Amino acid sequence: xxxxxxxxxxxxxxxxxxxxxxxxxxxxxxxxxxxxxxxxxxxxxxxxxxxxxxxxxxxxxxxxxxxxxxxxxxxxxxxxxxxxxxxxxxxxxxxxxxxxxxxxxxxxxxxxxxxxxxxxxxxxxxxxxxxxxxxxxxxxxxxxxxxxxxxxxxxxxxxxxxxxxxxxxxxxxxxxxxxxxxxxxxxxxxxxxxxxxxxxxxxxxxxxxxxxxxxxxxxxxxxxxxxxxxxxxxxxxxxxxxxxxxxxxxxxxxxxxxxxxxxxxxxxxxxxxxxxxxxxxxxxxxxxxxxxxxxxxxxxxxxxxxxxxxxxxxxxxxxxxxxxxxxxxxxxxxxxxxxxxxxxxxxxxxxxxxxxxxxxxxxxxxxxxxxxxxxxxxxxxxxxxxxxxxxxxxxxxxxxxxxxxxxxxxxxxxxxxxxxxxxxxxxxxxxxxxxxxxxxxxxxxxxxxxxxxxxxxxxxxxxxxxxx
Amino acid sequence: xxxxxxxxxxxxxxxxxxxxxxxxxxxxxxxxxxxxxxxxxxxxxxxxxxxxxxxxxxxxxxxxxxxxxxxxxxxxxxxxx
Numbered sequence: 163x164x165x166x167x168x169x170x171x172x173x174x175x176x177x178x179x180x181x182x183x184x185x186x187x188x189x190x191x192x193x194x195x196x197x198x199x200x201x202x203x204x205x206x207x208x209x210x211x212x213x214x215x216x217x218x219x220x221x222x223x224x225x226x227x228x229x230x231x232x233x234x235x236x237x238x239x240x241x242x243x244x245x246x247x248x249x250x251x252x253x254x255x256x257x258x259x260x261x262x263x264x265x266x267x268x269x270x271x272x273x274x275x276x277x278x279x280x281x282x283x284x285x286x287x288x289x290x291x292x293x294x295x296x297x298x299x300x301x302x303x304x305x306x307x308x309x310x311x312x313x314x315x316x317x318x319x320x321x322x323x324x325x326x327x328x329x330x331x332x333x334x335x336x337x338x339x340x341x342x343x344x345x346x347x348x349x350x351x352x353x354x355x356x357x358x359x360x361x362x363x364x365x366x367x368x369x370x371x372x373x374x375x376x377x378x379x380x381x382x383x384x385x386x387x388x389x390x391x392x393x394x395x396x397x398x399x400x401x402x403x404x405x406x407x408x409x410x411x412x413x414x415x416x417x418x419x420x421x422x423x424x425x426x427x428x429x430x431x432x433x434x435x436x437x438x439x440x441x442x443x444x445x446x447x448x449x450x451x452x453x454x455x456x457x458x459x460x461x462x463x464x465x466x467x468x469x470x471x472x473x474x475x476x477x478x479x480x481x482x483x484x485x486x487x488x489x490x491x492x493x494x495x496x497x498x499x500x501x502x503x504x505x506x507x508x509x510x511x512x513x514x515x516x517x518x519x520x521x522x523x524x525x526x527x528x529x530x531x532x533x534x535x536x537x538x539x540x541x542x543x544x545x546x547x548x549x550x551x552x553x554x555x556x557x558x559x560x561x562x563x564x565x566x567x568x569x570x571x572x573x574x575x576x577x578x579x580x581x582x583x584x585x586x587x588x589x590x591x592x593x594x595x596x597x598x599x600x601x602x603x604x605x606x607x608x609x610x611x612x613x614x615x616x617x618x619x620x621x622x623x624x625x626x627x628x629x630x
Numbered sequence: 631x632x633x634x635x636x637x638x639x640x641x642x643x644x645x646x647x648x649x650x651x652x653x654x655x656x657x658x659x660x661x662x663x664x665x666x667x668x669x670x671x672x673x674x675x676x677x678x679x680x681x682x683x684x685x686x687x688x689x690x691x692x693x694x695x696x697x698x699x700x701x702x703x704x705x706x707x708x709x710x711x
Contacts, residue, residue, distance in 0.1 A: 236662070366666035369659060370690040393670055398686040547667060593646060599667040 197226025215276035348447030387414030387548025414548030426457035471496030644672030
């Protein structure tokens with residue numbers, strides 16, 4: 163079963179609200195023309211933002227069995243160039259005004275503000291027949307590591323999400339997350355297969371226009387990473403009166419217990435179902451969710467496996483942990499587990515390396531009632547505004563620019579330490595190459611190490627001394 | 631420091647901008663650095679710098695360098711001094 167292959171059945175229902183409304187038939191007509199313009203089953207890049215051009219392109223590529231790499235439209239030229247070299251896409255679907263593309267490539271097809279650029283290479287792509295789509299693992303470091311997702315991955319996760327969230331044709335999600343981000347994409351997938359109508363906007367929740375769109379089109383749902391919920395709290399969401407809102411979802415990192423309780427309470431009072439969920443791009447998107455009626459009773463839990471999936475725990479020796487309240491690595495099994503990673507074009511011919519089993523890298527335990535709780539991470543990873551960042555990758559990126567640094571921190575707080583007087587240079591690189599906010603660069607006297615030379619991350623200073 | 635200097639400094643710190651930027655043209659959602667994350671940091675910087683509280687409605691109406699000045703003027707900040 164291929165995602166979107168039978169969307170024709172929703173014919174005249176509204177599929178998308180942007181500046182105008184598009185029915186499913188209208189969407190599919192354009193989507194299929196974009197797919198046909200590429201023609202063969204090849205690898206292409208799609209530079210995404212929340213507009214109809216990006217969405218229709220995505221739908222058309224999947225239906226036409228063209229394999230897209232979904233990237234952020236704001237990707238810096240240097241990063242895009244590096245990815246083009248490694249993956250050699252035949253076409254790029256992007257804003258017609260993108261200068262780095264306009265100069266070098268022919269345009270085959272246009273729709274709205276987007277153009278299908280043809281690179282004019284002779285490269286033959288050897289793509290595995292089940293490969294549907296590639297997503298980046300981290301939005302910002304420009305890492306060429308991509309997750310290989312299959313048609314079955316996409317459709318099984320979308321069906322499962324639609325089931326546990328009880329998504330219906332009269333639902334209307336409004337976009338709050340990029341569609342090249344697995345969580346944002348999963349919201350689109352799970353709603354389109356149910357014939358729902360998507361309100362596409364690039365406005366953010368701190369803008370009045372976002373809330374006006376919510377009211378005008380009577381949005382029923384949106385999703386957010388922890389940072390969105392911090393903003394919603396600051397915006398006093400509890401005072402908002404938007405009766406159409408029925409469901410809010412949260413993923414992309416753990417919500418602080420205080421915020422979790424706050425929104426569980428506020429939503430209950432407003433008659434909104436609030437779902438806290440857990441997942442990874444390696445599992446297409448979702449792996450578990452907390453049934454909303456358990457929000458207070460099981461506060462802090464990632465909940466139970468999604469329909470069709472299962473969770474288990476493994477100790478260091480690789481044995482399954484059967485007792486409750488014992489911590490081990492969280493293992494997920496399900497049809498939504500990706501085939502594996504790709505590091506360059508040649509990896510796209512590879513088959514299934516995971517066989518439906520994903521080692522999440524998260525440490526967790528299960529309580530007596532079968533609810534799972536995350537206890538920590540195995541690798542040096544943090545989440546910045548919902549996107550995973552490997553601290554080691556940031557270190558090697560800076561090293562490639564000649565800066566010897568140590569990275570540490572926690573979710574939404576990345577700190578870069580250096581011994582040299584180079585904090586402003588590092589800040590510039592971070593800004594240009596990393597595309598993340600809220601990074602602290604600190605100069606320190608020496609690196610705290612134990613007698614074996616191992617860095618004692620816990621002893622690094624947390625905040626800059628207030629000298630200014 | 632004059633209030634207008636304080637105002638610019640809050641933008642510089644909040645949005646991680648350098649001095650070459652034309653501050654008067656800054657707009658939420660249009661200026662690359664001024665996204666929702668930048669917006670929250672900027673609001674915090676402004677509240678600290680001018681010792682004011684920016685409420686929920688004001689926060690969503692503050693969308694440009696200009697509207698921010700109008701907002702702060704309403705909150706009692708005098709940009710002539």
